[in-house]
């Protein structure tokens with residue numbers, strides 16, 4: 001009889017996972033490739049390939065350490081294609097005394113787990129996921145204490161609790177945040193690092209064939225797949241980032257450049273999210289690089305804030321606001337997602353660039369997601385559910401717990417300000433300042449309205465006009481609305497007319 005059956009999910013590929021601790025000789029680890037997970041949304045083919053290949057490699061690694069692994073593949077003819085169904089079949093095969101799991105990343109799966117004990121008529125132990133700095137309970141306590149109203153307060157609390165980049169009670173360098181130094185556009189001629197990609201081995205090749213055969217109608221290219229699929233490879237990718245990119249990460253964190261998909265970014269979010277790397281080792285290595293004098297403080301702090309601050313904060317918001325977080329629609333946005341998000345032709349160079357890297361790589365860096373594809377969806381009033389689904393489908397790092405707060409809260413302000421105090425609405429001049437996209441765009445950045453004007457220009461003012469009632473009292477948007485109020489009726493009409501013509505078709509003003 002098997003002592004305990006330990007189910008490991010596709011985003012739990014971490015040797016130190018709580019469900020893998022105190023593993024006994026008579027225990028069995030269960031891993032399952034199931035249709036419910038590969039198809040609950042139409043994931044980018046690279047995302048499916050990354051997860052399935054990393055799962056198969058992880059199973060091999062465990063076997064290499066003497067662990068008994070029961071692995072069900074997607075093409076197993078008896079596969080029931082659900083976590084619950086595969087667990088029930090495995091219980092019949094192994095007759096365990098109990099089942100052990102680590103809490104899942106997503107509410108959807110958390111709800112399923114609630115039924116397993118009665119369905120299986122066996123004890124099911126759900127252990128906390130300790131791969132995060134802030135547990136779900138600790139975040140809930142911080143909510144009670146009023147320390148999660150803004151990310152910055154939460155982040156400072158996490159710096160204090162972890163001692164990360166701290167000197168006594170204060171932050172090293174005297175400031176908590178060096179963002180003011182981190183907004184430079186890329187200077188012409190700056191050499192960009194050559195990014196590390198990984199050649200698919202035999203296991204990955206098999207997965208690529210499976211994915212190509214089953215999911216070829218999903219948005220995204222599979223050719224050129226170069227993701228790390230083992231912990232060793234992910235560690236090599238991390239070392240490459242820290243040595244070759246992190247020193248310059250801070251300065252150009254918000255920059256964008258046509259044809260350059262990765263710049264100085266980490267490109268490690270999928271590895272963090274599926275467990276090949278842990279948040280603490282990544283932050284500690286970045287802090288060490290600063291201590292060794294290899295990386296300036298604005299870069300190390302800026303990078304660590306993304307993980308110790310933003311990543312932990314959005315997870316906390318997700319688990320304290322679910323279920324129901326996704327139901328709000330503060331700005332009453334209802335438009336269908338435009339076809340250009342799925343690759344339909346567009347004259348907007350910035351959108352074409354950001355959607356292009358998404359299709360090629362299942363990746364776009366933060367400022368592309370926030371200030372281009374996100375900003376457009378916000379200004380155009382796309383229905384939150386539709387744009388959330390797009391982000392969940394197209395990125396290799398997309399899991400509900402991290403995607404939903406970023407899109408619903410940060411981008412769409414659909415939560416009315418729980419996650420961020422104001423929407424990041426911006427006109428074309430922001431994109432022009434931070435990128436080289438506009439020079440070769442067939443729209444004219446300088447024109448404010450009309451058929452050839454940059455759509456971000458009139459969509460920005462139209463957004464303020466349409467949302468004056470909902471956002472007019474927002475103190476952080478005071479200057480924006482003061483400028484709007486200076487516009488006379490004729491100008492407002494040209495703005496709303498241009499927005500209507502662009503979004504709905506018809507006469508240009």
Ligand code: FAD
Nearest residue numbers: 265266267268269306310311365366369370397398403406
């Ligand atoms: P870097 O720029 O090198 O940053 C380092 C790390 O910080 C990232 O790997 C990531 O783990 C973390 N991080 C940075 N910003 C955030 C953030 N806002 N929330 C959570 N973690 C953050 N990130 C995801 O992991 N999954 C998603 O589904 C996701 N969806 C997003 C949707 C939108 C609309 C926006 C604006 C952001 C989203 N992000 C998401 C956050 C961020 O864009 C990605 O984590 C980042 O682009 C990943 O690339 P990188 O590893 O090169 O990041």
Ligand code: DLZ
Nearest residue numbers: 009010011032033034037038104105106
């Ligand atoms: C995303 C994903 C995919 C595409 N396929 C699988 C799978 O076949 N088996 C599996 O265990 N996990 C998969 N995952 C990741 C799960 O969706 C993820 O573990 C849950 O959503 C919990 O966060």
Ligand code: SF4
Nearest residue numbers: 350428431438441454
């Ligand atoms: Fe984008 Fe406008 Fe610049 Fe064209 S001009 S690239 S649409 S911001």
